[in-house]
Amino acid sequence: MTGKLVKFFSSVKLTVFLFLVLAATSILGTLVRQDLPLETQRSLYSPTVFSVLNFFNAFDMYHSWWFTALLVLLALNIIVCTRRQFARIGKLVFGSREHFDDAVFRTSPIRRKYPVRGDIETIRRESDDIVRELISAPATKTSADSFFMYAEKGRYSRLGMPFVHISVLLILFGGVIGTLFGFIGQMNIIEGEQSREVTLYGDRETKNLEFDVRCDKFTVDFYETGMPREYRSDLSIVDRGGETLASNAVRVNHPFVYEGLKFCQASYGIAGALNYLVGVRNEETGEKLNLRIDAVTEMSLPDGEAVLVLAKFLPDYKGQGPTVLAALVGPGEKRDMFRIFRDGSRFNRVRKSGLTFSLKDFDVLYYTGIQVSRDPGVVFVWTGFILIILGFVLHLFFSHKRVWVKLSGSPENYELWVAASADKNRKALEEKLDGLIAGKLAVEQTT
Amino acid sequence: MNDTFFVSIATFIYFFSFFLMLLCVIFKKRFLERAALSFAAIGFTIHTVSIVLRWILSYQMGVGHAPLANFYESLVFFSWSIMFVYLIARNRYPNVFIGIISVFFAFIILSYTSLSGGVDSAIKPLIPALKSNWLISHVISSFLAYACFAIAFGSSVLYLIKIKVQPAIVPDAATLDEVTYRMISVGFVMLTLGIITGAAWADSAWGRYWGWDPKETWSFITWLIYGAFLHVHLARGWRGVKLSLISITGFVAVLFTYIGVNYLLAGLHSYL
Numbered sequence: 223m224t225g226k227l228v229k230f231f232s233s234v235k236l237t238v239f240l241f242l243v244l245a246a247t248s249i250l251g252t253l254v255r256q257d258l259p260l261e262t263q264r265s266l267y268s269p270t271v272f273s274v275l276n277f278f279n280a281f282d283m284y285h286s287w288w289f290t291a292l293l294v295l296l297a298l299n300i301i302v303c304t305r306r307q308f309a310r311i312g313k314l315v316f317g318s319r320e321h322f323d324d325a326v327f328r329t330s331p332i333r334r335k336y337p338v339r340g341d342i343e344t345i346r347r348e349s350d351d352i353v354r355e356l357i358s359a360p361a362t363k364t365s366a367d368s369f370f371m372y373a374e375k376g377r378y379s380r381l382g383m384p385f386v387h388i389s390v391l392l393i394l395f396g397g398v399i400g401t402l403f404g405f406i407g408q409m410n411i412i413e414g415e416q417s418r419e420v421t422l423y424g425d426r427e428t429k430n431l432e433f434d435v436r437c438d439k440f441t442v443d444f445y446e447t448g449m450p451r452e453y454r455s456d457l458s459i460v461d462r463g464g465e466t467l468a469s470n471a472v473r474v475n476h477p478f479v480y481e482g483l484k485f486c487q488a489s490y491g492i493a494g495a496l497n498y499l500v501g502v503r504n505e506e507t508g509e510k511l512n513l514r515i516d517a518v519t520e521m522s523l524p525d526g527e528a529v530l531v532l533a534k535f536l537p538d539y540k541g542q543g544p545t546v547l548a549a550l551v552g553p554g555e556k557r558d559m560f561r562i563f564r565d566g567s568r569f570n571r572v573r574k575s576g577l578t579f580s581l582k583d584f585d586v587l588y589y590t591g592i593q594v595s596r597d598p599g600v601v602f603v604w605t606g607f608i609l610i611i612l613g614f615v616l617h618l619f620f621s622h623k624r625v626w627v628k629l630s631g632s633p634e635n636y637e638l639w640v641a642a643s644a645d646k647n648r649k650a651l652e653e654k655l656d657g658l659i660a661g662k663l664a665v666e667q668t669t
Numbered sequence: 670m671n672d673t674f675f676v677s678i679a680t681f682i683y684f685f686s687f688f689l690m691l692l693c694v695i696f697k698k699r700f701l702e703r704a705a706l707s708f709a710a711i712g713f714t715i716h717t718v719s720i721v722l723r724w725i726l727s728y729q730m731g732v733g734h735a736p737l738a739n740f741y742e743s744l745v746f747f748s749w750s751i752m753f754v755y756l757i758a759r760n761r762y763p764n765v766f767i768g769i770i771s772v773f774f775a776f777i778i779l780s781y782t783s784l785s786g787g788v789d790s791a792i793k794p795l796i797p798a799l800k801s802n803w804l805i806s807h808v809i810s811s812f813l814a815y816a817c818f819a820i821a822f823g824s825s826v827l828y829l830i831k832i833k834v835q836p837a838i839v840p841d842a843a844t845l846d847e848v849t850y851r852m853i854s855v856g857f858v859m860l861t862l863g864i865i866t867g868a869a870w871a872d873s874a875w876g877r878y879w880g881w882d883p884k885e886t887w888s889f890i891t892w893l894i895y896g897a898f899l900h901v902h903l904a905r906g907w908r909g910v911k912l913s914l915i916s917i918t919g920f921v922a923v924l925f926t927y928i929g930v931n932y933l934l935a936g937l938h939s940y941l
């Protein structure tokens with residue numbers, strides 16, 4: 223039973239199958255929007271299609287049980303494969319550096335045998351030169367009328383592929399840790415205010431931080447073309463006692479990290495306005511007056527009983543620019559809402575009272591959308607990233623080359639045996655070996 | 670002088686080089702191949718000059734950045750990468766057909782950028798999300814990967830033609846198979862690097878290294894397809910037609926990741 227299971231999980235067929243299923247289902251996940259609330263999804267599909275998709279978690283596919291199960295299968299697949307691979311290469315990588323085994327002259331992919339004559343010391347020196355040039359200085363066993371040489375290079379390159387495979391495991395592991403123990407969400411903070419409440423993505427639940435985050439200032443900067451140049455929030459971390467623990471600016475691509483929490487600039491918006499300057503003109507008398515109003519409040523008009531109420535600021539009303547929703551409340555008059563537009567706009571309405579209002583100036587009050595996240599799995603992911611690149615470098619740029627040379631027979635008819643192997647690009651090694659032998663083995667070769 | 674002027678010259682030279690390579694295949698004259706290669710190298714030099722010049726011009730305009738930040742710039746860099754990979758690969762595979770594939774793609778892509786009219790070649794300032802040190806490493810590794818896959822796609826198509834039609838002028842199938850495999854094994858590493866640098870960038874710009882955004886997901890899909898290719902090749906010994914079909918599928922995924930996602934799916938990567 224375990225044998226069968228191990229066999230199942232060590233098969234590359236399973237790997238390829240999982241790759242293709244993951245690819246196919248991922249395509250599905252890009253066709254069905256993953257970022258919409260369920261109510262919106264419901265309106266996009268017919269009821270049957272909706273319930274089928276919902277049954278298969280298609281609206282949050284990448285976090286569904288079955289997608290996770292595919293990744294778990296892949297992880298098991300990698301574990302079993304890597305174990306098996308280690309069993310195969312372990313001795314080659316960590317074994318002895320003196321490998322004198324006659325069998326190689328029968329089994330190696332590259333094998334040569336030359337009858338040679340001459341002085342053993344000369345043959346040994348020349349063979350030594352060849353091996354050195356081909357690979358590296360050999361280990362040699364010598365006796366009166368024979369020798370055996372062995373040399374190798376790049377044994378650690380065999381670790382390249384296991385590194386790559388293990389790295390994938392690490393990355394998957396980091397992802398799991400992040401999902402289980404991390405969180406990600408957003409907080410919108412109005413300039414000058416502070417908050418500790420983070421609205422989590424996905425389920426929309428909220429989470430309270432251990433401290434408040436205050437937005438000291440928010441600025442958005444534009445190029446001449448009107449394209450945004452930079453968004454910047456100056457944030458402070460404030461503890462329960464009101465003491466500022468840390469302050470830092472957050473810009474896009476420049477997050478602020480505080481005690482494992484990462485603050486990123488995610489969005490911004492207009493929360494309202496401050497310091498309004500409202501112009502009032504009496505159409506009958508032509509009298510003009512400017513009112514300074516700090517915020518959305520009530521304000522008595524100086525010349526009468528009526529009270530001006532600024533109720534709501536709208537950054538843009540139907541493309542006609544910023545407006546303030548206002549009401550004029552006089553004694554006995556019923557509230558009548560109207561909009562105050564910018565100065566010079568012809569939409570400023572004359573009220574029953576005979577007054578015209580215009581919005582002369584105001585300061586925009588921004589809120590900044592700060593994404594807050596904590597991901598304790600990220601170290602594993604980065605480590606995996608570095609290791610996978612290391613593995614690729616070992617795999618692509620190095621190869622494990624080995625060569626064996628043996629002299630046997632008697633001085634009258636020595637036999638020089640040469641064997642070699644390389645885990646990559648064997649042909650190049652073979653050509654180089656033949657070239658070296660032809661060029662360096664000065665000993666007379668009998669045919 | 671404008672950088673697009675140099676791009677046009679490079680386009681013409683690539684076309685001429687392509688033409689000479691075709692003649693070389695038909696008349697089997699070595700000197701034609703050498704001439705074609707020289708033209709390819711000259712075209713590549715001018716192409717490089719255009720990119721460097723654009724870089725300098727952007728600084729003169731006060732919006733300095735590496736010219737890798739919009740669709741036009743990415744197309745110019747894509748064709749540059751194909752030529753770059755070709756000029757390196759031809760040391761190992763001095764086969765005129767790799768040249769034909771590469772120069773053809775480079776020519777087609779550059780012609781599209783200048784002729785389609787839909788590709789804005791103006792130098793624009795960078796939006797905040799693109800202002801990152803990761804931009805250069807991410808774009809370079811991704812496009813080197815795409816270039817390798819483009820050449821692999823070409824050799825796979827030639828392979829299928831060779832197998833089905835058996836024209837005498839196309840090189841032997843084994844060479845094409847080998848080129849496809851080499852290109853994909855290098856391309857896979859570059860794609861992995863591209864995904865990693867992209868993840869690092871997303872982590873600093875958006876606060877998470879992976880968020881299943883459509884562009885991210887499609888790069889993952891592409892990665893899986895080429896991963897499947899490598900495993901059936903190395904561990905199961907697949908060769909030939911089936912492998913060519915995977916390589917062609919992989920390139921379709923590359924094109925979708927590069928272009929399709931931006932037009933057909935909603936996501937954060939709305940710039941190219």
Ligand code: HEM
Nearest residue numbers: 232233234237296299300303383386390854896899903904
């Ligand atoms: C996402 C996960 C994986 C990645 C990124 C990956 C990547 C690779 C790469 C790049 C190669 C080298 C191919 C070449 O150079 O032609 C390779 C080889 C190989 N992989 Fe994977 N692999 C993964 C999962 C697996 C799994 C689950 C298995 C288990 C069956 C496996 C088994 C093998 C084997 C047996 C080889 C050949 C190794 C050799 O001959 O040296 N791989 N893998």
